[in-house]
Amino acid sequence: MMEKDKLCLDHIRPVTDALAVLSGKWRVPILVALCEGDKRFNELQRDIKHITPRMLSRELLELEQHALITHETHPVSTLRTYRISSYGHSLEPVLVALKLWGDGHRTRFIGKS
Amino acid sequence: MMEKDKLCLDHIRPVTDALAVLSGKWRVPILVALCEGDKRFNELQRDIKHITPRMLSRELLELEQHALITHETHPVSTLRTYRISSYGHSLEPVLVALKLWGDGHRTRFIGKS
DNA sequence: CTGTATCCGTGCAGATACTG
DNA sequence: CAGTATCTGCACGGATACAG
Numbered sequence: 001m002m003e004k005d006k007l008c009l010d011h012i013r014p015v016t017d018a019l020a021v022l023s024g025k026w027r028v029p030i031l032v033a034l035c036e037g038d039k040r041f042n043e044l045q046r047d048i049k050h051i052t053p054r055m056l057s058r059e060l061l062e063l064e065q066h067a068l069i070t071h072e073t074h075p076v077s078t079l080r081t082y083r084i085s086s087y088g089h090s091l092e093p094v095l096v097a098l099k100l101w102g103d104g105h106r107t108r109f110i111g112k113s
Numbered sequence: 114m115m116e117k118d119k120l121c122l123d124h125i126r127p128v129t130d131a132l133a134v135l136s137g138k139w140r141v142p143i144l145v146a147l148c149e150g151d152k153r154f155n156e157l158q159r160d161i162k163h164i165t166p167r168m169l170s171r172e173l174l175e176l177e178q179h180a181l182i183t184h185e186t187h188p189v190s191t192l193r194t195y196r197i198s199s200y201g202h203s204l205e206p207v208l209v210a211l212k213l214w215g216d217g218h219r220t221r222f223i224g225k226s
Numbered sequence: 227c228t229g230t231a232t233c234c235g236t237g238c239a240g241a242t243a244c245t246g
Numbered sequence: 247c248a249g250t251a252t253c254t255g256c257a258c259g260g261a262t263a264c265a266g
Contacts, residue, residue, distance in 0.1 A: 011145055012142055014218070025239075040248085042248070050240095054239085054249090058239090067221070090217070094210045094214045098131040098207055100127075105131065108180070137258080153227080153228085166230085167230075192228085193227095233260105233261085233262085241253085241255105243251080243253105245250070246247100
């Protein structure tokens with residue numbers, strides 16, 4: 001089981017797979033917003049600054065196709081509630097690793113906003 | 114420290130910072146190729162399938178501006194040698210986390226190439 | 227060998243308006 | 247409230263040719 005953590009050729013595809021899931025301007029903000037708890041469409045639109053309904057709709061669909069989030073539709077009304085799936089929570093170690101490195105990177109390049 | 118590894122709002126910026134550094138089609142392939150050892154421009158172009166000299170040049174510059182790689186110019190000839198910096202190696206935990214999750218993701222979505 | 231210059235197609239994403 | 251439709255600009259990245 002991984003005797004070496006060094007980079008090698010067979011790392012490329014899984015890494016780019018993971019990056020593809022997280023890439024785009026709104027994926028991480030949406031996931032983080034949903035980590036505060038289940039939310040509805042307009043709550044997400046309010047909490048995520050500057051996102052348009054078009055992009056929010058698109059990205060919610062994408063995240064759901066990747067099984068990272070789910071939604072429930074209220075039986076009577078048409079209210080939908082979005083939430084992170086347990087599979088979505090499996091991304092946490094990845095996001096933590098990215099955060100730790102990103103913190104250091106911002107520190108190293110002082111002067112960046 | 115980090116008493117909790119849960120996602121929260123102040124994770125967004127460092128995470129997207131890190132993602133920005135790794136995003137793009139060629140960054141990871143270049144880093145991985147250089148992990149095999151120092152290489153010259155044409156070696157990289159040969160080892161990284163389908164990359165054009167334009168993109169290789171562009172991405173090498175970008176990676177160097179982010180301090181992830183360095184280059185040395187042979188004093189007499191104009192031969193350049195590219196190598197990963199120690200700072201570049203600090204990305205390894207991040208790439209390992211991405212690889213581990215990406216492996217699982219590919220397993221989960223069987224049928225994907 | 228180590229790149230640059232130029233041209234170009236496509237997709238990502240914003241703005242705005244509209245609908246059930 | 248919860249989205250969709252349409253239009254648009256721009257950046258990403260490929261192809262090809264050229265240069266030091």
